[in-house]
Amino acid sequence: MKAVSRGIIISYTAKRNKEKFELRNRIQKTIQKLERDLQEEPQNIKIKEQLIIARHELNIEEQEEMVKNLRRAKQKNFEHANKPGRWLSFKLKKEREKRTIQQLQDEKGIYHSDLEKKKQIIYQYFQGLYKKEEVEEEYIRKYLEKEQTPIITEELKENLNRKITTGEVIQAIRSQKNNKTPGPDGLSGEFYKILEEILSPVMVDLYNEVLTNSSVPETWRDAIISLISKEGTDAKQIQNYRPISLLNSDYKIFATIIANRLKNVLNEYIYEDQNGFLPGRQIRNNLRTVIDILEYYEAHPEKQISLVFLDAQKAFDNLNWQFMIQQIY
Numbered sequence: 001m002k003a004v005s006r007g008i009i010i011s012y013t014a015k016r017n018k019e020k021f022e023l024r025n026r027i028q029k030t031i032q033k034l035e036r037d038l039q040e041e042p043q044n045i046k047i048k049e050q051l052i053i054a055r056h057e058l059n060i061e062e063q064e065e066m067v068k069n070l071r072r073a074k075q076k077n078f079e080h081a082n083k084p085g086r087w088l089s090f091k092l093k094k095e096r097e098k099r100t101i102q103q104l105q106d107e108k109g110i111y112h113s114d115l116e117k118k119k120q121i122i123y124q125y126f127q128g129l130y131k132k133e134e135v136e137e138e139y140i141r142k143y144l145e146k147e148q149t150p151i152i153t154e155e156l157k158e159n160l161n162r163k164i165t166t167g168e169v170i171q172a173i174r175s176q177k178n179n180k181t182p183g184p185d186g187l188s189g190e191f192y193k194i195l196e197e198i199l200s201p202v203m204v205d206l207y208n209e210v211l212t213n214s215s216v217p218e219t220w221r222d223a224i225i226s227l228i229s230k231e232g233t234d235a236k237q238i239q240n241y242r243p244i245s246l247l248n249s250d251y252k253i254f255a256t257i258i259a260n261r262l263k264n265v266l267n268e269y270i271y272e273d274q275n276g277f278l279p280g281r282q283i284r285n286n287l288r289t290v291i292d293i294l295e296y297y298e299a300h301p302e303k304q305i306s307l308v309f310l311d312a313q314k315a316f317d318n319l320n321w322q323f324m325i326q327q328i329y
Contacts (some may be wrong), residue, residue: 021126168257191249220254
């Protein structure tokens, strides 16, 4: 699919550049002719007006080319042209500072500014965080049998595993948010929206092959990971950073399709007190439950009541995939 996309981009860009080049040439030739005509008839108002219009059109084309070059260079201002100075140096320094972890504290309480030391602290922390405790499959199986967790019907299972359609792909493409940083391949959600008619048939074939073979493309395993510090926390403590993974858009579109299928049935299998992240449920329902409990206690003070708040640290990071896979199958 990436090869198809690349071919489309190259073809479109070449055609557009050729059209732009031919248009500028036509305008320049028109200007040259009008200038000659004006020399012969300097008082001709009509020629003067045509020359003004032609020069304006050429100016617009040149400005568009300049904007394109600036965007490609990721520049925000053209005030100083190509001359570096204090202003540019200041802007670049501020940007680097915002995007750079200046210091990190290690386990011994020592602060480090050296790049290699900071990388080592980051690596060791997240290696420990994502290290999973091995659990025997037999233990997981017995636990699941004892708890008797809900199991979906065969009919629903077949429906969830059905072939992906063009309509689902287009719906998922259109639901992608704009102005989001793309993954390693550089293809944004807007790219797929513009070319949805051409790419959707190819994507349908790819996604159904993934479902059939239970194997994903290698590019879906790629990500650009950035560490973002939590607001209001000490930026020198590595535990106050959360990793953000920038994934390729074709993978996110596939994940959206699967999520859309699942959310239609989750309410039937997840207990009604779980009100977060589910369609048709609101977290305010839980707040109402807490208020009801407090009001009940005020009316019945002889009762013994406890409200317990549990916050699982790094809950999503500590998910046991052995458990999840056994639960699914």
